[in-house]
Amino acid sequence: MSGPAASTATSTETSTTTPRKRRSIGWLLLLPGALWLAAFFVTPLVQLVATSLYDPNGSVEAGYAMTWSWGNYTEALDFYSEPFIRGFVYAGIATVLCLLIGYPLAYAIVFKAGRWKNLMLVLVIAPFFTSFLVRTLAWKLILADNGFVVSTFKTLGLVDDDGRLLATGFAVVAGLTYNFLPFMVLPLYASLERLDHRLIEAAGDLYASPAQGFRKVTLPLSMPGVVAGTLLTFIPSAGDFINSQLLGDTNQTMIGNSIQTLFEAGSYPAASALSVTLMALIIVMVAIYIRRAGTEELL
Amino acid sequence: MVRLGRWVSDHVVAGVGLLVLIYLFVPMFVVIAMSFNDPASRAAYTLDGFTVRNWTNPCEPEGLCSSLVTSLQVGILATVGATVLGTLMAFALVRHRFRGRGTANVVIFLPMASPEVVLGASLLALFVSTAGGGVLGFGTILIAHIMFCLSFVVVTVRARLQGMDTSLEQAAMDLYATESQAFWKVTFPLVFPGILSAALLAFALSFDDFIVTNFNSGQTVTFPMYVWGVAQRDIPMQINVIGTAMFLVAVLLVVVSEVLRVRRERVR
Amino acid sequence: MTLDTTDADGAADPGTDVAGAGDLELRSLTKRFGDYAAVNSLDLTVPAGAFFALLGPSGCGKTTTLRMVAGLEVPSDGEVLLGGVDITWAKPYKRPVNTVFQSYALFPHLTIHENVAFGLRRQGRSDVNGPVGDMLSLVELEDFAGRKPAQLSGGQQQRVALARALINEPKVLLLDEPLGALDLKLRRQMQLELKRIQLGVGVTFVHVTHDQEEAMTMADTIAVMNAGVIEQMGSPNELYENPRTTFVANFLGQSNLVDADISGRDGDDVVVDAQGAKVRIPADRVQVNDGKVWLGVRPEKVFLASTGEPHTGNSLGTARIVDVSFVGVSTQYLVRMGWGQELMAFEQNTGARPIMRSADEVEVRFNGAHAFVLDHAQDARAGVDED
Numbered sequence: 001m002s003g004p005a006a007s008t009a010t011s012t013e014t015s016t017t018t019p020r021k022r023r024s025i026g027w028l029l030l031l032p033g034a035l036w037l038a039a040f041f042v043t044p045l046v047q048l049v050a051t052s053l054y055d056p057n058g059s060v061e062a063g064y065a066m067t068w069s070w071g072n073y074t075e076a077l078d079f080y081s082e083p084f085i086r087g088f089v090y091a092g093i094a095t096v097l098c099l100l101i102g103y104p105l106a107y108a109i110v111f112k113a114g115r116w117k118n119l120m121l122v123l124v125i126a127p128f129f130t131s132f133l134v135r136t137l138a139w140k141l142i143l144a145d146n147g148f149v150v151s152t153f154k155t156l157g158l159v160d161d162d163g164r165l166l167a168t169g170f171a172v173v174a175g176l177t178y179n180f181l182p183f184m185v186l187p188l189y190a191s192l193e194r195l196d197h198r199l200i201e202a203a204g205d206l207y208a209s210p211a212q213g214f215r216k217v218t219l220p221l222s223m224p225g226v227v228a229g230t231l232l233t234f235i236p237s238a239g240d241f242i243n244s245q246l247l248g249d250t251n252q253t254m255i256g257n258s259i260q261t262l263f264e265a266g267s268y269p270a271a272s273a274l275s276v277t278l279m280a281l282i283i284v285m286v287a288i289y290i291r292r293a294g295t296e297e298l299l
Numbered sequence: 300m301v302r303l304g305r306w307v308s309d310h311v312v313a314g315v316g317l318l319v320l321i322y323l324f325v326p327m328f329v330v331i332a333m334s335f336n337d338p339a340s341r342a343a344y345t346l347d348g349f350t351v352r353n354w355t356n357p358c359e360p361e362g363l364c365s366s367l368v369t370s371l372q373v374g375i376l377a378t379v380g381a382t383v384l385g386t387l388m389a390f391a392l393v394r395h396r397f398r399g400r401g402t403a404n405v406v407i408f409l410p411m412a413s414p415e416v417v418l419g420a421s422l423l424a425l426f427v428s429t430a431g432g433g434v435l436g437f438g439t440i441l442i443a444h445i446m447f448c449l450s451f452v453v454v455t456v457r458a459r460l461q462g463m464d465t466s467l468e469q470a471a472m473d474l475y476a477t478e479s480q481a482f483w484k485v486t487f488p489l490v491f492p493g494i495l496s497a498a499l500l501a502f503a504l505s506f507d508d509f510i511v512t513n514f515n516s517g518q519t520v521t522f523p524m525y526v527w528g529v530a531q532r533d534i535p536m537q538i539n540v541i542g543t544a545m546f547l548v549a550v551l552l553v554v555v556s557e558v559l560r561v562r563r564e565r566v567r
Numbered sequence: 568m569t570l571d572t573t574d575a576d577g578a579a580d581p582g583t584d585v586a587g588a589g590d591l592e593l594r595s596l597t598k599r600f601g602d603y604a605a606v607n608s609l610d611l612t613v614p615a616g617a618f619f620a621l622l623g624p625s626g627c628g629k630t631t632t633l634r635m636v637a638g639l640e641v642p643s644d645g646e647v648l649l650g651g652v653d654i655t656w657a658k659p660y661k662r663p664v665n666t667v668f669q670s671y672a673l674f675p676h677l678t679i680h681e682n683v684a685f686g687l688r689r690q691g692r693s694d695v696n697g698p699v700g701d702m703l704s705l706v707e708l709e710d711f712a713g714r715k716p717a718q719l720s721g722g723q724q725q726r727v728a729l730a731r732a733l734i735n736e737p738k739v740l741l742l743d744e745p746l747g748a749l750d751l752k753l754r755r756q757m758q759l760e761l762k763r764i765q766l767g768v769g770v771t772f773v774h775v776t777h778d779q780e781e782a783m784t785m786a787d788t789i790a791v792m793n794a795g796v797i798e799q800m801g802s803p804n805e806l807y808e809n810p811r812t813t814f815v816a817n818f819l820g821q822s823n824l825v826d827a828d829i830s831g832r833d834g835d836d837v838v839v840d841a842q843g844a845k846v847r848i849p850a851d852r853v854q855v856n857d858g859k860v861w862l863g864v865r866p867e868k869v870f871l872a873s874t875g876e877p878h879t880g881n882s883l884g885t886a887r888i889v890d891v892s893f894v895g896v897s898t899q900y901l902v903r904m905g906w907g908q909e910l911m912a913f914e915q916n917t918g919a920r921p922i923m924r925s926a927d928e929v930e931v932r933f934n935g936a937h938a939f940v941l942d943h944a945q946d947a948r949a950g951v952d953e954d
Contacts, residue, residue, distance in 0.1 A: 026395025030403060033384035033449055040446040041410050044421035051424040064428070101319045108316025122553050123320055127327045129549030132507050133526040134542035137534065138326035138333070141346070181323065231412065239414025242509060246530060256416045256510075263420060263514065268427070275420045279413060286412060469639050470672035472659040474686035474735065484685075488676045 045279075052272035059266060072273040080258045080274060087254035088281075090169065090244075091237035094176035098184040098233045099226065101177075106188035106225075107218075111197070124185050136175055136246050143171050143247065167249040175243035183232040191225025192218075227293045235282055327546065334539035353536045357544075360535035366525035367541060370506055373437070373521060377444035377505040382498045384445070385452025386490075392453070393460040410450045418447055419514030426515065435517030443515050444508065448501035455500060459493025589615035589650045589738045591636065591771060596645035598631050605631045607795035608645065613739070613773060613788075615650075618765050620774045620786035624818065624950070628795040629775045630669075633741050636773065637666045649738055660689070665732035666741040670748065671724050673716035679703070679727055680712040686735040702734045705764065722753045729761070733768060742774040746781060758784050779819045783807070791815050793950070807865075811854055813941050816863050818950035823869065823910040824941070825883070827862040829855065839940060842906045846881035848935045859943035868937040869912035871900060871929040881938070883931040886910070891925055898922050902929060 051064070052072055058064035077084070109120045127135065142149055143165040153159040165171050195218065203213035219226075241256030255278055262271035337348035358364035388407070392400065410418065422443050426434055467489065471481035509523035516524055526538050591613040598606040606628040613619045621629040634640040636647055638659035647655045654662050665686070673682050683702055684695040692698075703709050706726035716724055725745060732740055745761070746754045762785050765772045776782050782789050783803040790800040791814070799806060799815045810816040813824065827841040836847040841862045848862070872878060874885055889909065890901035893916075900912045900923065910931065914920070923929065 026391045026397040029387040029391035029395070030397075033388040033453070034403065034406070036384055036446060036449060037406055037410070040422065040425075040442055041418070042406065044418075044425040047425040047428055048417070048421035051428065101315075101322070104312055104315040105319040108313045112310075112313040112316065118557070120316075120320065122550075124323065126546065126550055126553075127323055128507075129503065130327065130330055130542040130546045131523055131526060131538075133509060133523050133530065134330055134538055135326045137526070137530060137538075138329035141329055141333070142325065178322070178326070181319075235412055235414055239416040240510075241416065242527075256414070259416050259420055260510075260513070263423060268424060271420060272424055275417045279417045282412070282414065464670070464672065466668050466670065466672040467674060469637075469659070470666070470668055470674070471685070471689075473637055473639070473664075473666045474731065475660045475689035476685070477658075477660055477689075480689060484689075485674055489674075 048272050049276055051268050052276045054269040054272075056267070056269045058269070064268065069269065072269045073277065076270050076273040077277065080255065083253045083258045084255045084274075084277075086252070087238055087256065090173050090176060090252075090254060091234050091240075093173050094180065094237050095184075095230050095234040097173070097177045098181050099230060102181055102184035102188055102229065103226075106185050106192055109185075109189055110192040110195075121189065124182055124189075128182055132179060133242065133246075136179065136242060139171075139175050139178065140166065140246055143174070166247060167252070169248070169252055171247040172244050172252045172254075175247045176237045176240060179240075179243065180233040180237050183236070184229040187228035187232060188222065188225040191222045191228075195221050223293060227290065231286060231289075235286070238282060239278060330539045330542045330546075333536055334543045336536050336539070338536060353540045357537050357540050360529075360537050362520060363522075363525060363535065363537055363541070366520045366522045369437070369519060370522040373440055373444055374502045374506040376441055377448055378498050378502040380441070380445040381448035381452050381501045381505075382494060385449050385497065385501075386456050386494055388449075388453045389456035389460055393457055407450050407453050410447055411454070415447070415508075415510040419443070419511035422446070422511070423514040433517075435515055436519045439515040439517065440512055440519060440521065443511050444505040447508070447511060448504050451500050451504060452497040455497035456490065456493050459490055463489055589771060590648075591615075591739050591773065592646075592648040592651075593632070593636070594646040594648065596632065596635060596647065597643045598628070598635060598640060599643045604795050606635070606642075609795075609797060611790060611797065611800070613771060615738075615771055616769050617788055618762065618772045618774065618786050620776060620782035620789045621792055622776055622779060622782040622789050622818075623792035624777055627792045629777075629792045630743060632792070633666075633743055633773065633775045636739070637664055637741050638662050639666075663735075663738040664741060665735050665737040665739075666743065667725075667728045667732050667745045669743040669745070671716075671728040673724055673727055673731070675716055677715075678712065679708065679714055679716065679719070682716065682727060683731045683734055685731065690735070698734055702730045705733075705767075706730045721749050722757060725749065725757060726760075729764070733764070733770065737770060739771045739773060742772060744776055745774070746776075746778075754781070761785060783819070791818060793818075808937070809852055809939055810863070811939075811941070812949070813861060813863075813945040813947055814950040816939070816941065816950070817948070821866055821911060822863045823866060824861040824863050824947045825908065825910075826943075827860050827940070829853075829857045829860055829940075836935065837940065841883060842904070842908075844881070844883050846883070846933075846935060846938070848938050848940050852936070852938065853940040855940065855942050861941040861943055861945070861947060863939045863941055864910075864933045864937065866899070866911035867897075867913040867915075868933050869910065870932045871902065871912050871914065871923065872932055874928055874930050876930070878930075878932055880932055880934050883910075883933070886929055886931050888923055888925050888927045888929060891923065893922070902931060904931065 050066065053066060053068050053070065054064035054072075055067040055069055056072055056075075105124070109117055109124070113120045141147065144150070145164045145166060150159060150163075150165050153165065154161060154163070159165065199217055199221070200213055203217045204210070208216060238254075239256045239259075241254060241260050244252050244254045244257050255274065259271050259274050259278070262268075262274065332346060334353055335349050335351065336346050337350035337352070339347045388403075391397075392403065392407075422439070423435075426439055463486070467485055468481050471485045472478070476484060507523060508521075509527060512521055512524060513527070520528070522541065529535060529538070591611075593609050593611040596606055596609040596611075597604060609628075609632060621632060623629045631640060635642050638654070638657055638661075642655060645655070646653055649663065654664075674685065677685070680699055680703075683699045687695045687698060699712070700709065703712055706729060708723060708726055708730070711719060711723065711727075716727065719727065725748075728745070742761075746757050749757060758781060761772075761774075765785075774782070774786060787802065788800065789803055789806055791798045791806065793814050798812050799810065806815060807819050810819065810822070813822075816822040816824065825841050827839045829837060830840040830845065831838045832850070833847060835850055837850050837853045839846050839848055839853075839860065839862055846862065853860075871886075871888075884905055886902035886904045888900055889903050892899040895916070897913045897915050900914065901909055902912060903909050912931070916922075
């Protein structure tokens with residue numbers, strides 16, 4: 001490449017077609033997908049916001065009237081603050097656990113697996129070809145009251161003699177951690193894979209202990225993977241209701257359960273108000289988190 | 300002593316990684332075992348006896364196989380739809396400069412950053428408010444699946460396209476290929492692996508989706524919907540047969556493609 | 568060593584519609600990116616069959632020029648003519664011009680055979696096996712036809728890129744830093760190889776490079792480009808021996824440039840006052856008629872004589888040696904002149920003269936027919952340390 005000027009030239013205009021023509025082709029290619037997203041992602045979100053302000057006394061059959069009922073929000077938050085908080089707490093714990101056990105796995109695959117690297121990567125993904133629900137049901141069996149895990153925990157004194165694991169926060173968090181672990185491992189793997197191994201050796205050469213080398217070199221350079229992984233884990237777990245439903249009971253309801261139950265009961269305005277609040281909270285948290293982590297370019 | 304310490308510190312990470320991998324496989328072992336389970340009673344979801352009956356009669360439980368067929372139909376159609384739309388979008392975003400690219404990128408990113416429950420709920424709100432509850436069914440499931448698979452397809456194909464050297468297309472044109480020949484002889488074959496993995500991802504997402512589907516399915520039952528339904532009552536062991544079979548098919552696909560790749564590289 | 572001509576039936580030859588001599592002509596060719604002119608009103612004629620090099624530092628516009636000839640970039644202004652035919656607006660695939668790309672741009676999904684056959688197939692030729700085989704043997708890669716590009720070494724890939732372009736029998740072959748990715752030893756070897764192939768096939772080669780040694784080794788004609796314009800064009804010998812700008816003097820090899828004034832004319836010579844020393848330079852080596860100038864002498868043209876040694880020719884006065892570097896074939900001296908400037912002098916280690924030592928006093932002499940006089944308005948450091 002012959003210098004900065006020429007290289008910008010080649011990257012911005014690589015074809016002989018005129019820019020105007022290329023611009024219209026770009027629009028044309030984008031159009032079908034963009035229309036689909038506009039119709040079935042953006043419009044529904046607008047509709048969701050509208051529905052959250054409808055008269056709560058309406059019904060699907062009779063129709064709803066737009067009454068700008070901001071009360072839907074205060075009522076929903078009053079009534080559902082507990083599952084809201086629980087949902088975020090469970091998702092937060094599950095995300096931290098995923099990071100703690102996912103990082104060593106990703107690290108081992110990249111730096112320790114050698115020629116088994118591809119195989120290990122396949123093994124990480126493989127269980128996920130089996131249905132999410134079928135696997136969660138398997139956990140239900142593993143954590144069952146008469147199962148091996150509970151009896152071991154009882155022997156170790158981790159659980160009371162009449163205690164159980166199912167229908168506890170432990171089971172729900174364990175299920176979330178398990179189900180979303182690959183969403184943590186894969187981005188971590190991708191960012192560690194890109195990391196130049198010689199940098200870690202250079203750190204060692206410059207008197208960094210392995211722990212210091214990790215803290216000062218490996219971890220900062222894998223931050224994009226950490227950020228992407230935590231987002232991909234936290235966001236779906238915060239809205240999940242399957243784990244709480246199958247592994248927990250009414251004391252472990254998360255916000256996803258509340259939304260789902262309200263919709264099934266036909267209370268659309270209240271359910272919508274909860275959904276909008278959830279979405280808004282997540283967007284705010286993600287924005288703050290990304291800014292803090294200094295990885296805006298991730299988007 | 301020093302030597303032992305070094306060995307331990309060199310292998311501790313690998314050991315932890317291996318343990319985590321085993322943890323990932325624990326439920327898989329249970330699913331496989333349960334597929335051969337002969338339960339003491341219909342209501343009990345516990346490991347009792349051994350039988351191959353579940354494997355010989357996978358369709359015995361009412362509605363299981365029809366739900367599977369529905370899932371496959373939705374999966375295939377959603378994959379085709381999302382892959383076509385998403386690939387076009389990826390080309391537009393990587394190869395063309397136009398006003399509104401930034402907005403387009405954000406709109407494509409957002410569905411991936413939205414909890415599924417919000418995606419499902421908002422679509423339900425739209426469907427019900429515009430056409431009433433009666434429209435819910437196969438069509439609305441398909442619309443929803445194409446929507447949430449689309450972003451993943453765009454991201455996957457875009458990554459592949461960005462990694463592709465544009466000088467290859469220029470070289471093709473320099474060697475007397477017209478624009479369309481350059482596309483079909485060079486660009487497309489090189490991007491194809493990306494499109495293929497995007498399609499596989501889309502199929503996996505669609506086939507396994509429960510939350511969004513649950514909001515928009517009406518009376519239509521997909522396989523995850525079926526499992527959800529029976530999980531509240533008594534669970535037929537055959538769902539484990541399906542789970543194991545899907546696992547085996549996926550692993551087989553990976554193994555075959557890997558063998559083909561190695562052989563292709565070793566030829567000559 | 569010729570290209571296979573037995574099946575050049577003309578129908579598939581993209582160049583047959585171009586009549587007359589195959590000279591490549593650029594007329595006031597200009598390429599602007601925004602306000603920045605990467606190539607600024609360039610006029611250039613490359614005679615058919617020449618090995619032509621466009622030499623210049625990064626960002627001088629040479630690659631952009633090449634891409635406009637290839638049709639990969641549309642000029643903002645000006646024309647490109649090939650054999651008298653205007654091809655300025657022709658698509659890349661409509662021009663009898665082929666390119667060896669900088670990173671080769673071999674198609675990774677196709678075998679070497681299919682890479683080389685690509686151009687012929689696009690032109691509708693079905694009998695590709697013969698020409699491809701001949702071409703692969705020309706670049707000595709017959710045994711690699713079935714491999715994929717990734718299985719070849721850098722030098723082999725480079726030869727495939729060359730074969731892939733040459734098989735189309737282009738009127739002009741464009742080479743964009745074709746040896747940039749190779750290590751020094753392989754680069755030397757490929758320079759000779761390229762020259763051999765060019766002489767064999769007789770195709771016009773236009774070679775873009777920032778490596779002055781590469782350009783001088785291979786090309787019959789070099790155009791030195793800087794900031795979008797051609798500074799000077801000529802044979803390697805002309806450019807080196809009689810540079811017309813400070814940029815050329817510094818970019819091709821090294822030069823001592825001394826602050827001087829024109830003081831008059833004496834027959835065919837111009838008399839120059841260099842820091843008090845009167846020196847005579849032939850008029851055809853002087854670019855300006857009066858006023859302040861740079862007097863240039865290449866380091867190897869400087870002769871360091873012991874003081875008092877009788878001489879004819881020019882002297883710049885006495886100097887003291889401040890540094891001596893022994894580099895095997897030659898010894899490189901740095902001497903400080905009376906006016907404070909440090910000059911370089913290279914002397915062959917013929918063994919005829921003893922090697923001098925630091926702090927020795929010497930007289931700095933040169934032959935006027937080996938020096939040159941440049942416009943003082945130019946930057947004395949233009950082209951130094953650029954590549």
